[in-house]
Amino acid sequence: xxxxxxxxxxxxxxxxxxxxxxxxxxxxxxxxxxxxxxxxxxxxxxxxxxxxxxxxxxxxxxxxxxxxxxxxxxxxxxxxxxxxxxxxxxxxxxxxxxxxxxxxxxxxxxxxxxxxxxxxxxxxxxxxxxxxxxxxxxxxxxxxxxxxxxxxxxxxxxxxxxxxxxxxxxxxxxxxxxxxxxxxxxxxxxxxxxxxx
Numbered sequence: 538x539x540x541x542x543x544x545x546x547x548x549x550x551x552x553x554x555x556x557x558x559x560x561x562x563x564x565x566x567x568x569x570x571x572x573x574x575x576x577x578x579x580x581x582x583x584x585x586x587x588x589x590x591x592x593x594x595x596x597x598x599x600x601x602x603x604x605x606x607x608x609x610x611x612x613x614x615x616x617x618x619x620x621x622x623x624x625x626x627x628x629x630x631x632x633x634x635x636x637x638x639x640x641x642x643x644x645x646x647x648x649x650x651x652x653x654x655x656x657x658x659x660x661x662x663x664x665x666x667x668x669x670x671x672x673x674x675x676x677x678x679x680x681x682x683x684x685x686x687x688x689x690x691x692x693x694x695x696x697x698x699x700x701x702x703x704x705x706x707x708x709x710x711x712x713x714x715x716x717x718x719x720x721x722x723x724x725x726x727x728x729x730x731x732x733x734x
Contacts, residue, residue, distance in 0.1 A: 540627060540635045540657045544602050546680065548576045550709040553606075557702040570608035570619075572706070577601035577624075587626050591640050591652065599627040599637075627655065639665060671695065684708035 538546070551572045558565045577584050577600060584601035588594065605622040629637035639653040653667035665676040671694055678688045688704035 538657070538661045540629065540637075540655070540663075541600055543657055543661070543663055544600060544627070545576055546683065547574050547602070547686070549574060551686070551706045552709055553704055553706040555702055555704045557700055560699040560701075566611060568608055568610040570606050571709075572604060572606045575603045577603065583624055584626050587624055587640050587642055588628075593628060593638075593640070597628050599629050599634075601626045 551574065553570045553572055555568045555570075556565060557567070579595070579598040579600055581601060583603075584598050585595040587601070588598055602625045603622065604625065606620065608619040610617045610619065624642040626640040627637060628640065629635075635657040637655060639655045641651060641653065651667050651669045653665050655666075656664050658664070660679075662677055662679040665674075665678070667674045672692060673694075674690065674692050676688060676690045678686060681687050684707065686704075686706040686708075688702075688706065690700075690702040690704070692698075692700040692702075
């Protein structure tokens with residue numbers, strides 16, 4: 538599997554369950570969410586726009602992916618609802634196509650743009666690493682089967698606070714049929730509506 542195939546296989550609607558442990562508070566929380574992931578062609582206007590925001594040549598983009606989510610988080614016997622959307626764009630290294638930079642629109646509560654690094658290992662495990670002035674994160678994602686994804690995430694800040702999370706993500710419906718990302722443009726309208734709403 539190459540990096541493009543990994544993201545194409547991730548397209549679809551997913552039910553996600555998460556358990557997180559907060560080292561500083563010595564507490565755990567859990568959550569569940571529904572996610573929709575759609576793949577965008579590199580010439581998609583939203584992909585081009587995000588590249589330009591990062592001052593990166595859009596012709597270097599491999600593909601893009603929109604992610605929308607509706608989550609419920611249970612923390613200290615209270616529930617919190619979160620909804621949002623983000624756009625990811627892959628910029629592969631010229632000499633290592635399964636490694637590169639991951640551009641992200643300002644989703645997941647972030648107020649500043651951050652360029653992450655991605656690498657897809659020979660074991661088909663995707664590693665994402667992001668660092669900014671306040672936080673560093675490392676995520677590892679893999680398919681246990683075509684309709685089951687697993688993910689681990691570790692967050693650290695300058696004070697040493699650490700949060701470790703484990704996700705299991707089950708596809709709702711059949712796995713997508715193989716197709717060219719050039720034929721997939723429907724997510725543009727969905728992402729644009731989410732961003733403006």
